Amino acid sequence: QVQLVESGGGLVQAGGSLRLSCAASGGTFSTYAMGWFRQGPGKERECVAAISRSGGRAYYTDSRFTISRDNAKNTVYLQMNSLKLEDTAVYYCAAARAAISVVVTDLDPYDYWGQGTQVTVSS
Numbered sequence: 001q002v003q004l005v006e007s008g009g010g011l012v013q014a015g016g017s018l019r020l021s022c023a024a025s026g027g028t029f030s031t032y033a034m035g036w037f038r039q040g041p042g043k044e045r046e047c048v049a050a051i052s053r054s055g056g057r058a059y060y061t062d063s064r065f066t067i068s069r070d071n072a073k074n075t076v077y078l079q080m081n082s083l084k085l086e087d088t089a090v091y092y093c094a095a096a097r098a099a100i101s102v103v104v105t106d107l108d109p110y111d112y113w114g115q116g117t118q119v120t121v122s123s
Helices: none
Strands: 003-007 010-013 018-025 032-039 046-051 058-060 065-070 075-080 089-097 117-122
Touching: 003 089, 018 032, 018 089, 018 117, 032 065, 032 075, 046 065, 046 075, 058 065, 075 089
Parallel strands: 010 117
Antiparallel strands: 003 018, 018 075, 032 046, 032 089, 046 058, 065 075, 089 117
16 A cells, blocks of 8 residues: 655745655555646646656646656655646645556556645735
8 A cells, every 4th residue: 555645735926836745655666657636626637747657758738847756765746837826726646556667647547646735826
């Protein structure tokens, strides 16, 4: 069983930056592809970034976001720059069993989810 704990959310002005972290425990971190998802008010949960097990491949929905991972620290990060009001959402990290070079962008394959961290962008 993998436990995921997100941190780094908060209130930020439009145009600002935040870096989210997700610390994993209870499993072998390097055997999981990781993803960041968000769910805004009244919206469905969506993938904003995903990364393969080794970190060699990544996917982004927006060039303002950068995903990275440190397998030695069992942590995945999401750097968010030039934040907009519409980025306001609860951000979740998730872990999926996958082949080493696979990036997982759909929700269904993800086996484990964190509790989420709120990001609020103000004008």
